[in-house]
Amino acid sequence: MPTEFYPFIAYAALALLVGVGGLAVSSLLGPRRLWSRAKYEPYECGVDQIQNPHRPFGIKFYVFALLFILFDIETIFLLPFAVGWQTLMGSGALQAVLVFMAVLGLGLAYILRSGALEWE
Numbered sequence: 001m002p003t004e005f006y007p008f009i010a011y012a013a014l015a016l017l018v019g020v021g022g023l024a025v026s027s028l029l030g031p032r033r034l035w036s037r038a039k040y041e042p043y044e045c046g047v048d049q050i051q052n053p054h055r056p057f058g059i060k061f062y063v064f065a066l067l068f069i070l071f072d073i074e075t076i077f078l079l080p081f082a083v084g085w086q087t088l089m090g091s092g093a094l095q096a097v098l099v100f101m102a103v104l105g106l107g108l109a110y111i112l113r114s115g116a117l118e119w120e
Contacts, residue, residue, distance in 0.1 A: 063116050074104055 033039070081088060081097050088094070111117060 060116075060119065067111060067116065070107075071104070074100075 077100065078097065081093060085094075
């Protein structure tokens with residue numbers, strides 16, 4: 001195995017150790033409480049619950065969440081270009097990023113025209 005992978009392996013092992021260690025310490029030292037009905041009811045500022053808490057959400061919430069994820073991933077794809085734009089200028093990366101942004105801009109225009117972001 002090449003030696004350049006050793007830091008990655010050490011980082012992955014450390015991340016796994018911190019995650020598993022946190023769960024283990026929490027289960028060993030955390031309070032043990034028995035089940036109660038009040039524990040699993042939604043908190044409504046001390047007021048008795050009026051509506052069913054398990055009613056379905058409208059589709060607009062899901063569409064909005066998917067659009068947020070889409071444009072969040074866009075920023076993740078643009079970050080490497082923003083970091084190394086000076087070294088990428090002659091390689092056609094700028095044209096690729098401009099095409100990517102144009103496609104996303106057209107998608108955003110379609111979303112705005114269709115009214116997916118408007119709350120009723």
